[in-house]
Amino acid sequence: MTFHESTVPSGPSASASLGLNATAHGAVILPGISAEEHRMLEVLVGAIQSAVDENAGIDSLHDEVAQLQAAMETLQTQIHAPRPSRKVIAWALDQVKAFPAGLASGVAASYLPMLVHAMHG
Numbered sequence: 001m002t003f004h005e006s007t008v009p010s011g012p013s014a015s016a017s018l019g020l021n022a023t024a025h026g027a028v029i030l031p032g033i034s035a036e037e038h039r040m041l042e043v044l045v046g047a048i049q050s051a052v053d054e055n056a057g058i059d060s061l062h063d064e065v066a067q068l069q070a071a072m073e074t075l076q077t078q079i080h081a082p083r084p085s086r087k088v089i090a091w092a093l094d095q096v097k098a099f100p101a102g103l104a105s106g107v108a109a110s111y112l113p114m115l116v117h118a119m120h121g
Contacts (some may be wrong), residue, residue, distance in 0.1 A: 032084040034103040037118060040111040041079045041089070045109035048096060064099055071095035090119035 033041070049072060056064045074092040078084040091118045 032086055033079070033089070037115065038079055040115055041075055043108050044096070044111050044115065045072055045075050046081070048075070051104070067095055068099050088117050091117070093119055117120075 036114075048068060052065055052069050052072060055061050058065070069094040074088060075096075078092070092107050093112065097112060099118060
């Protein structure tokens with residue numbers, strides 16, 4: 001999926017604009033999460049998959065990688081669900097946030113705290 005950073009809100013009001021069923025620039029609204037949140041979650045899921053792949057062979061991180069894999073699968077299920085649950089997404093994001101290794105860089109890394117705040121908000 002091609003993602004354009006310019007479609008995602010930024011700046012101090014970005015988290016506030018990610019509220020339940022928020023609209024931004026005429027975005028189509030998905031039940032439970034906004035179109036912007038949906039796009040951000042898809043980018044984050046890609047970063048999580050990369051982290052799972054990179055850390056899968058490290059014995060000392062086996063349990064953490066398995067937990068991260070479960071969180072990623074949960075996020076994938078929720079972003080494709082007809083009525084995604086913000087509480088379930090929040091749980092999965094908390095699991096991702098707790099992962100000890102550096103998970104993502106660039107755009108995906110900036111999405112994690114914004115999404116955690118939006119889902120718990």
